[in-house]
Amino acid sequence: MASTHRLPAEVSALFQRDAAGALPPLRPQRPYSTEAKTAIEGSTLAIPVRGALHLLNDDLDAAHNLVQTDEGIPLSNLVHAVLHRREGDFWNSKWWLDRISTQLLATLYTDGRRGAKNET
Structure with missing residues (x-):
């Protein structure tokens, strides 16, 4: 079933940001895009999707605050x-x-929980 949701252009741009092969910082100091942050916050997408988009935008604090309210939901x-x-x-x-x-x-x-917990 196709989704009826469309991402705002500011959010869609996040999927292109690392096309040159550079990886995003593991510990970012600030969101990559304030415009994307605003668009994500105004979205009606499900909490885990918005949380993942905040991660894609390097906004760890916003992702954390959001998914913490949805504790117990697997995604x-x-x-x-x-x-x-x-x-x-x-x-x-x-x-x-x-x-x-x-x-x-x-x-x-491929190796389930053990693979997910691998620190490498």
């Missing part, structure tokens, strides 16, 4: 785990991964 817990991994807080990231079903992790990692 929000996954975004929570990824943001702590980007912060270098591996213990906390693993804690959140333990709250995600093995079935979901198996669709993302």
Whole structure:
């Protein structure tokens, strides 16, 4: 089933930002785009999607504040785990991964939870 949601241009631009091959910073100091931040915050997309878009925009604080309100929802817990991994807080990231079903992790990692927790 196709989605009826369309991303604002400011958010769509985030998918092109690293086309040259440069990786985003793991510990960004500020959002990549204030325009994208505003568009994401004004969106009606589901919380885990908005959280993931905030991560794509290097806005770890906004992602954290958002997914924390959705604790217990597997995809929000996954975004929570990824943001702590980007912060270098591996213990906390693993804690959140333990709250995600093995079935979901198996669709993302060939060796499931163990692969998700690999720090390399």
